[in-house]
Amino acid sequence: MRYGYWLPVFGGWLRNVEDEGMAASWEYVKKLAQRSEQIGYDLTLIAELNLNDIKGVDAPSLDAWSTAAALAAVTERLELMVAVRPTFHNPALLAKQAENIDRIGGGERVSLNVVSSWWSEEARKYGVQFDEHDDRYARTSEWLEVVDRIWKEDHFSFAGNYYNVADTVMQPKPIKKPVIYAGGESEKAKDTIARQCDAYVMHGGTPEQIKTKIDDMARRREALSLPPMTYGVAGYTIVRDTEAEVKKEIERITNVNQSAAGYANYQDWLSNTKLEQQVSLEDYSVSNRGLSSGLTGTPDQVAEQVHRFEKAGVDLLLLQCSPQFEEMERFAEQVIAVKPTEATTATA
Numbered sequence: 001m002r003y004g005y006w007l008p009v010f011g012g013w014l015r016n017v018e019d020e021g022m023a024a025s026w027e028y029v030k031k032l033a034q035r036s037e038q039i040g041y042d043l044t045l046i047a048e049l050n051l052n053d054i055k056g057v058d059a060p061s062l063d064a065w066s067t068a069a070a071l072a073a074v075t076e077r078l079e080l081m082v083a084v085r086p087t088f089h090n091p092a093l094l095a096k097q098a099e100n101i102d103r104i105g106g107g108e109r110v111s112l113n114v115v116s117s118w119w120s121e122e123a124r125k126y127g128v129q130f131d132e133h134d135d136r137y138a139r140t141s142e143w144l145e146v147v148d149r150i151w152k153e154d155h156f157s158f159a160g161n162y163y164n165v166a167d168t169v170m171q172p173k174p175i176k177k178p179v180i181y182a183g184g185e186s187e188k189a190k191d192t193i194a195r196q197c198d199a200y201v202m203h204g205g206t207p208e209q210i211k212t213k214i215d216d217m218a219r220r221r222e223a224l225s226l227p228p229m230t231y232g233v234a235g236y237t238i239v240r241d242t243e244a245e246v247k248k249e250i251e252r253i254t255n256v257n258q259s260a261a262g263y264a265n266y267q268d269w270l271s272n273t274k275l276e277q278q279v280s281l282e283d284y285s286v287s288n289r290g291l292s293s294g295l296t297g298t299p300d301q302v303a304e305q306v307h308r309f310e311k312a313g314v315d316l317l318l319l320q321c322s323p324q325f326e327e328m329e330r331f332a333e334q335v336i337a338v339k340p341t342e343a344t345t346a347t348a
Contacts, residue, residue, distance in 0.1 A: 001310050003336055004043035004081065004232070005036065005319045005328060009062040010054040013236070013287055013320045014253050021323045024052070024060045026070065032325055033071050037078040039332040044071075045113060045318055048083035051122045054287065065097065072105030080105065081181060083113040086143035087128050087136070092165050095147045099174045107175035112147075114182045114197065116140045116189070137188045138162070144180065144196045151177055181232065194220035199230035201318065204292035207305070211312035218313075232316035233309060236290030237331050239302050246296050253322070254285045290320050299334035306335065 006013070007029050012020035022028055033044055048064035051057045068082045080101070084094060102110035116136040117123060123130035131139060142160040149156050154169045182193045183201040193200055200217050202210060214231050221229060240246045285291075294305050295317070309317065321327035 001306060001314070002042040002316045003040060003319065004045055004079075004316055005041055005321075005324075006234075007033070007044045007046045007067070008324050009047055009064065009067065010049075010052050011059065011061070012054060012322055012324075013290075014322055015054055015285055016255055017253070017322070018055070022325065024062055026062070026067070028325075029062065029067060030071065030074055032328070033075050033078055035325070036328060037075055039329065040336040041078070041328070041332070043079040043081055043111075043316065043318075045081045046071075046083060048085060048088070048115070049119065049122060050126055051119070053119070057121075057125075065101075068110065069101045069104060072101050072109065075105070077109070079109055079111060081111045081113050081179075083115050085115050085117045086140050086162075087117050087123065087131065088126075091143045091146035091163055092150055092168055092170070095150045096170055098178060099151070099170070099172070102174060102178065103172070111179040111181060113201065114140060114144065114180060116184065133186065134188050137184075137186075137192050141192050141196060144192075148177075148180075148196070179230070181230075190217065190220065193217070194226070194229075195224060197229070199232060199316075201232040201316075202234065204234045204236070204289040206292065206294060207308040207312040207314075209292075210309065210314060214313040230315045231313055232318050233293060233314050234288035234290050234318045234320070235293030235295040236286045237302065237319050237321045237327065238296040239299055239327075239330050239334050241298065243297065246298070250291070250296060254291070287320065288318075293317075295319070299338070302331075303335050303338055 008022045009024060009029065011024035012022050014020055036044065046064045046068050049061060052059040052061040064082055068080045071078070071080060082098070098110050098112065102108070117130065120130045139162045142162045146158055146163055146165060149158065150168055150170045151174050154171070155167050157166045157168070158164065179199055180197045181199040181201050182197045183203070184190060184193060194217060202213055210233055217229060217231070221227070238246050238249050240249065295302050297305070306317065319331070321331065
């Protein structure tokens with residue numbers, strides 16, 4: 001299992017806690033990233049939103065791509081999975097930018113998390129085109145083709161409904177083609193991801209639910225005669241010595257009401273996204289349905305849940321926690337650092 005985490009570019013993950021002690025600042029994310037690769041984390045996902053989805057639109061948030069460039073220069077091995085939305089980035093220019101950031105970090109460290117935009121209000125505020133759901137994926141498909149080809153070849157042209165390039169040249173090429181991650185639950189999304197991406201990332205869910213999704217995506221890949229994908233799952237972690245302590249913490253972070261600053265953003269997300277299941281207000285309290293992954297409990301319980309995800313076919317866990325620096329230390333010491341045989345002996 002590889003362990004990744006969401007970089008707290010929004011200053012936290014809890015919509016009912018105003019100050020989580022993890023400022024949306026360069027100083028905090030630099031400290032977190034440098035420490036994380038020392039204690040066993042493999043990857044950080046750097047989300048891209050120009051407005052703060054968690055704390056409300058008036059709260060600060062960090063820019064994804066300039067943050068990624070800075071982190072590439074001050075870390076050594078951490079994979080930087082940077083979110084990118086086609087409506088906000090010309091594909092040829094983004095491909096050049098990503099390649100340059102990757103070389104700043106020594107090569108083979110930048111990957112893309114391609115996201116078809118969902119937040120119509122953000123697009124309006126920033127003067128960016130906002131397409132309907134299926135049109136967003138049609139745009140994404142063209143965007144991915146341009147990026148893929150410019151990383152591989154020179155002097156090619158492309159003419160589509162959304163993008164046009166002529167006799168394009170990009171040098172230097174990537175040392176190794178960056179991995180393309182993407183997530184989505186609609187048929188259009190899954191078809192696009194199966195055809196054009198390398199890895200499928202999913203909202204939180206039980207190992208059984210996730211296995212069903214992995215099996216479905218594997219069938220789609222086989223039908224296209226494409227190699228197997230990498231699979232990642234989001235999860236919110238709470239590791240405590242007793243189940244009573246875990247329950248108390250869950251009650252604290254899910255005590256959400258509709259007056260929370262980010263509630264309007266949540267409603268916008270629901271209206272512009274096609275999900276496979278209904279989302280409760282409790283799900284909303286922690287982003288990406290993170291509590292549904294069940295990574296809460298004693299160290300042995302959490303380690304066993306990680307083992308279940310491995311058996312389901314999951315390669316990567318994308319974790320959130322709060323306060324992040326302290327909780328990532330705890331998870332690293334009590335879960336990551338424990339050998340698999342030690343973690344599963346009690347429940348084998």
